[in-house]
Structure formats: structure tokens, C-alpha cells
Amino acid sequence: MPNVLVVYYSRSGNTASMAKSIAAAIAEEGLVVECKKVEDADIDELLDVDGLVVGSPTYYGTMAAEIKKFLDDSVRHHGKLDGKAGAAFASAAVTGQETTVISILEALLIHGMIVQGDPRGHHYGVTSLGKPGEQDLERCKRFGKRFAELVKRIAGE
Secondary structure, three states: OOEEEEEOOEEEEEEHHHHHHHHHHHHHHEEEEOOOEEHHHHHHHHHHOEEEEEEEEOHHHHHHHHHHHHHHHHHHHOOOOOOEEEEEEEEEEEOHHHHHHHHHEEEEEEOOOEEEOOOOOEEEEEEEEOOOOOOHHHHHHHHHHHHHHHHHHHHHH
16 A cells, blocks of 8 residues: 655644645545654655655745755655655745745655646645635645545556
């Protein structure tokens, strides 16, 4: 059965709320999923998953330093994540969440990961402004479901 790691950093709880909603939607699709704060994730776990979803709050239009460090540390597995599914999400107080998602996706693409856009709604990855409301969490569920479907296709399920 395919498995997914959702890793995130959250200071206010907004990104954590999104991460949990995304992870729940992935699990509902029958995949094994772990949802971890970045400080609790081990970079070596990336070798054992079929999909990776990374979430961050937006600080000055980009990812939090904690997420950047995690991605920087992933360099030791360069070439070993090729062909796995990847996705990103972000929260922001005012603006910049789209550039945050793109900055995370750049790292995943350099690893050779497969990233799926969304022709409806949030094209690069789901985002929220402030505390995620009901509509934001519904978008997270849709994002998680679509990601699970991608992982299944890649895994041949």
C-alpha cells in the first residue's frame, strides 16, 4: 500500500490545521499517511515514502527557515526521490502564500519529484489566509484526495 509523509512547520497552528486536513483526506483514500511537524521528521524517511507533502507558513514571501533546512538537508538523498509524488501548501497572514508554495515546489522538482497542478482553484498548491476557515479546509480535503490519486497512479494501484 502506498504511503505518504506530510511534513509541516506551524507557529500559530494555521499550517498545522491545514496539514491535518490534508493528511486525513489522504488516509480516507486508503493510503498510509504520517503527518509530522518538521522538527519530528527524519530526512531519511523520504526514502521510504511514495509521496511527500510539505507545508509552511509564509515569511517574507517564502518558506519558514525550518522547512528550508529540511529541504536543504534532503540534498543528501539527491537523485533518490526521483519519480515520487510531491506537493506543497502554505498559509499566510496577508499575502505571499503562492510564492511560498512555488519555492517549496522548486526543491521537489529538483529532486525529480512528480508535481501535479490543479486546473481548478489553487493551481500550485492549496493556501489559506489567516486561520483556515471551513472553505479552506474543504480545499485541503480536495488537495489531499487529488494527491492520493496521484500517488496511487504512480504506484500502479
